[in-house]
Amino acid sequence: MRASADARLPVGSVRVEVPASSANLGSGFDALAVALSLHDTVEAEIVDGPPGSARVTVEGQGAGRVATDERHLVVRAVHRALADLGHPAPALSLFCRNAVPHSRGLGSSAAALVAGFAAGYALAGLDPTAQPTAARVLQGAAAWEGHADNAAASLYGGAVVAWQQDGRFDAVRMPVHPDVHPVALVPDSESATHTTRGLLPEQVPHADAAFAAGRTALAVHALTRDPSRLLAATEDRLHQAYRESAWPDTYALVQRLRAAGVPAAVSGAGPTALALTSGGALPGEVPVAGFRVLPLPVDDAGVRVVA
Ligand SMILES: Nc1ncnc2c1ncn2[C@@H]1O[C@H](COP(=O)(O)OP(=O)(O)O)[C@@H](O)[C@H]1O
Numbered sequence: 133m134r135a136s137a138d139a140r141l142p143v144g145s146v147r148v149e150v151p152a153s154s155a156n157l158g159s160g161f162d163a164l165a166v167a168l169s170l171h172d173t174v175e176a177e178i179v180d181g182p183p184g185s186a187r188v189t190v191e192g193q194g195a196g197r198v199a200t201d202e203r204h205l206v207v208r209a210v211h212r213a214l215a216d217l218g219h220p221a222p223a224l225s226l227f228c229r230n231a232v233p234h235s236r237g238l239g240s241s242a243a244a245l246v247a248g249f250a251a252g253y254a255l256a257g258l259d260p261t262a263q264p265t266a267a268r269v270l271q272g273a274a275a276w277e278g279h280a281d282n283a284a285a286s287l288y289g290g291a292v293v294a295w296q297q298d299g300r301f302d303a304v305r306m307p308v309h310p311d312v313h314p315v316a317l318v319p320d321s322e323s324a325t326h327t328t329r330g331l332l333p334e335q336v337p338h339a340d341a342a343f344a345a346g347r348t349a350l351a352v353h354a355l356t357r358d359p360s361r362l363l364a365a366t367e368d369r370l371h372q373a374y375r376e377s378a379w380p381d382t383y384a385l386v387q388r389l390r391a392a393g394v395p396a397a398v399s400g401a402g403p404t405a406l407a408l409t410s411g412g413a414l415p416g417e418v419p420v421a422g423f424r425v426l427p428l429p430v431d432d433a434g435v436r437v438v439a
């Protein structure tokens with residue numbers, strides 16, 4: 133980090149690395165997620181220019197598609213973090229190297245928001261990976277998303293349990309058992325999270341809610357202590373079937389993997405499927421044509437300020 137051109141901010145540039153995430157893991161809708169070793173990198177620098185303006189260069193995922201000015205999601209999050217501390221919006225130059233595919237259920241928007249809030253607080257001289265600033269990063273990103281699962285995983289790494297109380301978001305991190313080897317199956321198709329959230333019913337049967345409570349609690353045990361329980365733990369009645377029309381091929385793949393004994397679930401709001409394998413391999417008899425198979429080890433670190 134070097135000294136800022138803007139006298140109001142102590143730091144002139146930061147580099148942040150943030151992992152993808154897979155949320156829900158079955159029944160743990162808006163509550164469970166795991167961070168995955170696929171990373172976006174953001175370099176943010178304060179430059180001379182009109183206050184609040186931004187020039188963004190994007191390499192990799194999202195290049196040519198996302199805004200390259202102050203409307204860019206990461207820029208908006210940087211500005212929001214600085215506003216939270218009472219700083220006026222500086223002119224920014226951003227370089228984004230993105231590996232997390234957009235609109236696939238791997239938490240790209242949460243990763244972008246966590247990177248932006250972390251960069252903003254870091255420019256103000258705070259450590260976004262330590263409390264109490266980390267909690268502010270979570271609050272900012274989760275409030276933007278409307279759910280804290282992905283943001284908490286991108287922030288803290290490992291697996292997380294996230295919840296909301298009195299309008300505030302909170303989360304705890306859990307270490308994932310070393311025998312859990314996530315494999316993402318990523319199709320070419322996209323699906324916007326806000327669209328598939330709209331497919332969910334206002335209410336679910338009490339029996340399904342009770343089912344979800346049991347499976348989600350079991351998932352915490354299975355992820356951290358006993359991966360042999362993951363097949364039962366990742367069963368879902370809370371969201372996947374309601375969203376099937378958005379990604380029928382993904383839904384069918386998850387059923388095929390599960391029938392072959394592989395703990396699998398739709399990743400976040402889809403259309404990626406996530407298999408929580410014990411050795412990193414998928415059974416040969418399950419056809420995966422149309423899906424890119426990406427072994428993605430758990431990311432234990434979460435967001436990092438690397439320079
Ligand atoms: N790194 C990024 N930079 C800018 N915008 C991003 C980035 N990542 C995600 N987004 C925005 O978020 C959208 C995807 O969000 P969402 O529908 O929640 O899917 P995902 O499951 O990938 O988070 C993209 O279309 C894009 O507008």
Ligand SMILES: N[C@@H](CCOP(=O)(O)O)C(=O)O
Pocket residue numbers: 153154155156161162163236237238239240241279281282325329371399400401402
């Ligand atoms: N709990 C959320 C998770 C969305 O994850 P994303 O990676 O698809 O954005 C949901 O299921 O809506």
